[in-house]
Amino acid sequence: MRVSILSLTAFAVAIEAQELYLTTTGYAARPQCTKQSTPKYHFQPFSYTLNETVRYATSVPSPTTTRTYAPAYTDIAKHLTTTWSTSTWGSWVPEQTVISATDTDDPYGQAAWSSMWLQADLEDYTTTGLFSTTVSSTPVPSSELVLPPRDYFGPTDCYNFPKDFVFGVAGSAAQIEGAVALEGRSPSLLEKLAPGNKPKDYVTNENYFLYKQDIQRLAAMGVEYYSFTIPWTRILPFALPGTPVNQQAIDHYDDLITAVLDAGMTPVVTMLHFDSPLMFRASENYTIRPDIGYINAGYQNETFVDAFVNYGKVLLAHYADRVPIWVTFNEPLLYAFNFKGVDHVVKAHAQVYHFYHEELKAKGRIGIKFNDNFGVPKDPKNASHVLAADRFQEMQLGFFANPIFLGKQYPKSVLKTLPGAKPLNDSELAYIKGTSDFFGIDPYTATVVSPADEGIEACASNKSTSNSLFPYCVNQETKNVYGWNIGYRSQSYVYITPTHFREYLFYLWNTFRHPILVSEFGFPVHAEASRDLSDQLFDSPRSVYYLSFMSEILKSIYEDGVHVMGALAWSFVDNWEFGDYSQQFGIQAVNRTTQERSYKKSFFDLVDFVKSRQPKKA
Numbered sequence: 001m002r003v004s005i006l007s008l009t010a011f012a013v014a015i016e017a018q019e020l021y022l023t024t025t026g027y028a029a030r031p032q033c034t035k036q037s038t039p040k041y042h043f044q045p046f047s048y049t050l051n052e053t054v055r056y057a058t059s060v061p062s063p064t065t066t067r068t069y070a071p072a073y074t075d076i077a078k079h080l081t082t083t084w085s086t087s088t089w090g091s092w093v094p095e096q097t098v099i100s101a102t103d104t105d106d107p108y109g110q111a112a113w114s115s116m117w118l119q120a121d122l123e124d125y126t127t128t129g130l131f132s133t134t135v136s137s138t139p140v141p142s143s144e145l146v147l148p149p150r151d152y153f154g155p156t157d158c159y160n161f162p163k164d165f166v167f168g169v170a171g172s173a174a175q176i177e178g179a180v181a182l183e184g185r186s187p188s189l190l191e192k193l194a195p196g197n198k199p200k201d202y203v204t205n206e207n208y209f210l211y212k213q214d215i216q217r218l219a220a221m222g223v224e225y226y227s228f229t230i231p232w233t234r235i236l237p238f239a240l241p242g243t244p245v246n247q248q249a250i251d252h253y254d255d256l257i258t259a260v261l262d263a264g265m266t267p268v269v270t271m272l273h274f275d276s277p278l279m280f281r282a283s284e285n286y287t288i289r290p291d292i293g294y295i296n297a298g299y300q301n302e303t304f305v306d307a308f309v310n311y312g313k314v315l316l317a318h319y320a321d322r323v324p325i326w327v328t329f330n331e332p333l334l335y336a337f338n339f340k341g342v343d344h345v346v347k348a349h350a351q352v353y354h355f356y357h358e359e360l361k362a363k364g365r366i367g368i369k370f371n372d373n374f375g376v377p378k379d380p381k382n383a384s385h386v387l388a389a390d391r392f393q394e395m396q397l398g399f400f401a402n403p404i405f406l407g408k409q410y411p412k413s414v415l416k417t418l419p420g421a422k423p424l425n426d427s428e429l430a431y432i433k434g435t436s437d438f439f440g441i442d443p444y445t446a447t448v449v450s451p452a453d454e455g456i457e458a459c460a461s462n463k464s465t466s467n468s469l470f471p472y473c474v475n476q477e478t479k480n481v482y483g484w485n486i487g488y489r490s491q492s493y494v495y496i497t498p499t500h501f502r503e504y505l506f507y508l509w510n511t512f513r514h515p516i517l518v519s520e521f522g523f524p525v526h527a528e529a530s531r532d533l534s535d536q537l538f539d540s541p542r543s544v545y546y547l548s549f550m551s552e553i554l555k556s557i558y559e560d561g562v563h564v565m566g567a568l569a570w571s572f573v574d575n576w577e578f579g580d581y582s583q584q585f586g587i588q589a590v591n592r593t594t595q596e597r598s599y600k601k602s603f604f605d606l607v608d609f610v611k612s613r614q615p616k617k618a
């Protein structure tokens with residue numbers, strides 16, 4: 001509705017403007033430009049006037065108080081029915097002692113742990129990075145904090161962010177940590193994901209050792225929230241309930257959270273970001289389909305729900321006192337996509353939510369975050385295209401969000417299409433309803449959607465595996481109805497689509513009726529990785545992406561009445577993009593030889609945009 005009102009207004013303005021710009025109706029009218037002037041050429045003395053005042057990024061202030069959101073672990077442990085034993089394991093270094101460990105009778109001993117790595121059978125596994133212990137942080141020199149020249153065009157809004165707006169940056173463990181087989185971590189699906197010669201996640205950014213400096217660099221830029229993820233395979237190497245908790249991992253993330261708080265920032269923690277334990281895999285086959293993601297990646301395993309809930313409880317019991325915002329699952333669709341997988345995610349998520357608010361009586365917020373590149377109808381005036389877009393949203397989002405946010409049944413399209421789909425019963429719906437305090441969404445871009453050529457019905461009833469559009473049964477494109485790209489293209493699937501983003505926020509808020517956390521958004525600039533460092537750092541397309549999206553968030557809040565709770569930029573640093581380093585989503589670059597980080601221009605531009613729109617002091 002909002003869109004049609006806007007286009008009517010534009011039409012009226014175009015008619016008014018016709019007298020001034022008479023030749024064509026095609027180019028944009030400029031109703032504000034009523035005065036025409038005539039040039040008056042003249043001579044004047046010349047001087048260089050383009051000197052600028054140098055500006056520096058300002059660090060977040062040091063913390064003065066520590067807020068707590070739940071009782072501390074020692075208090076919680078007393079009244080929980082679950083207790084956890086702890087242990088430590090070594091590091092898996094091929095052909096060294098831990099492999100020949102002698103505690104073969106212990107199901108969770110060193111030998112059992114090592115055998116998981118042997119079974120994982122990694123090609124070319126190496127632990128070789130630059131670091132093997134935690135590196136302490138040093139202050140960021142002010143020379144690195146000078147703001148870059150501004151781009152010529154920029155946002156022209158006059159809005160400020162609400163005072164409780166969560167602004168920050170995000171990253172995920174497997175994409176930055178490295179040290180995958182060190183200090184007790186067991187193999188995750190991601191170590192098996194990148195076959196052949198593709199880069200592995202074994203070393204990446206060595207953030208497992210460099211987290212203190214990485215946090216320091218964010219604080220120096222003035223970033224308030226740092227969103228990171230904790231790997232299940234570090235906390236519980238044997239994954240399942242009743243198996244021992246890895247004390248080294250508990251200590252590591254304890255220290256990381258302390259480092260975030262000491263730097264004056266606030267942590268946001270995601271429990272599962274694609275790195276589920278390898279033992280849940282249903283098969284050797286990790287089929288990758290761009291629209292569906294990684295099939296057979298374990299969420300459908302019968303042991304998954306109880307195991308995830310146990311893991312979630314371990315994290316919350318240890319860290320909920322200091323972490324105010326929690327996410328259970330990152331983009332579960334990409335890993336869960338069959339009926340059972342999603343059903344498991346919905347049920348596991350709900351249990352963790354109830355534990356957080358009812359057993360821990362914690363006072364922060366806990367939710368879930370989804371992927372869905374907003375499906376926009378190719379021809380919005382064609383009812384069948386609108387139905388196709390609705391179906392796309394239902395299968396990617398409504399599937400999870402109907403029960404979790406509204407207590408509503410799985411969508412009919414899902415129940416009718418997916419093999420093995422079963423409705424939730426009333427007591428399940430009542431238990432699942434309202435189990436997310438916010439709607440997390442990673443709205444990188446938009447996708448142009450129209451019905452499958454044979455029609456949705458015919459496609460949906462043809463469950464043949466060679467039917468490549470099944471189960472969505474819609475065409476997905478990146479061009480609009482007139483054949484233009486939907487926006488400026490990145491290195492990968494992301495196009496700059498800020499106006500679709502605003503429409504999307506409108507859709508999400510009015511459909512699922514919960515505050516929206518834009519939990520990831522970002523732009524891998526085309527061919528950035530092949531450019532000289534100084535050219536990589538001057539990343540104007542990424543600035544355009546971020547500032548336009550942030551500007552649309554403000555309009556969404558103030559003009560559409562949409563509650564956007566916050567926005568977390570992806571990613572705080574270039575990282576391992578699941579077998580690829582050429583898609584650089586970072587707002588900092590990394591030298592892969594020295595592990596040196598450099599701020600990109602877009603990082604300054606984004607922070608400057610937010611800082612210059614702080615709430616007015618009352």
Ligand SMILES: *[C@@H]1O[C@H](CO)[C@@H](O)[C@H](O)[C@H]1NC(C)=O
Binds near residue numbers: 049051052053
């Ligand atoms: C730029 O240089 C001129 C001449 O030295 C000086 O008057 C002016 O204050 C400078 N402007 C800024 C912003 O530094």
Ligand SMILES: *[C@@H]1O[C@H](CO)[C@@H](O)[C@H](O)[C@H]1NC(C)=O
Binds near residue numbers: 240283
């Ligand atoms: C399910 O996970 C368990 C580990 O909990 C594993 O032993 C089993 O093989 C998995 N099942 C399938 C079908 O992969």
Ligand SMILES: *[C@@H]1O[C@H](CO)[C@@H](O)[C@H](O)[C@H]1NC(C)=O
Binds near residue numbers: 284
């Ligand atoms: C894995 O894929 C291969 C080739 O498509 C197939 O032959 C095999 O049956 C699959 N294995 C499983 C367990 O699905």
Ligand SMILES: *[C@@H]1O[C@H](CO)[C@@H](O)[C@H](O)[C@H]1NC(C)=O
Binds near residue numbers: 382383384385450451
């Ligand atoms: C609407 O879209 C369908 C499917 O793409 C197409 O067959 C039909 O001709 C379109 N109708 C109109 C009025 O454009």
Ligand SMILES: *[C@@H]1O[C@H](CO)[C@@H](O)[C@H](O)[C@H]1NC(C)=O
Binds near residue numbers: 427
């Ligand atoms: C709903 O399903 C659950 C299993 O998930 C079962 O325990 C319960 O008895 C069912 N309730 C009703 C009312 O059918």
Ligand SMILES: *[C@@H]1O[C@H](CO)[C@@H](O)[C@H](O)[C@H]1NC(C)=O
Binds near residue numbers: 462464466467
């Ligand atoms: C099902 O889809 C496949 C692959 O697109 C196609 O070859 C086959 O003819 C379809 N079957 C029916 C009954 O439409």
Ligand SMILES: *[C@@H]1O[C@H](CO)[C@@H](O)[C@H](O)[C@H]1NC(C)=O
Binds near residue numbers: 533591592593594
């Ligand atoms: C990484 O750093 C090394 C050492 O300073 C330098 O020689 C190299 O050119 C850098 N690599 C890139 C891609 O900038």
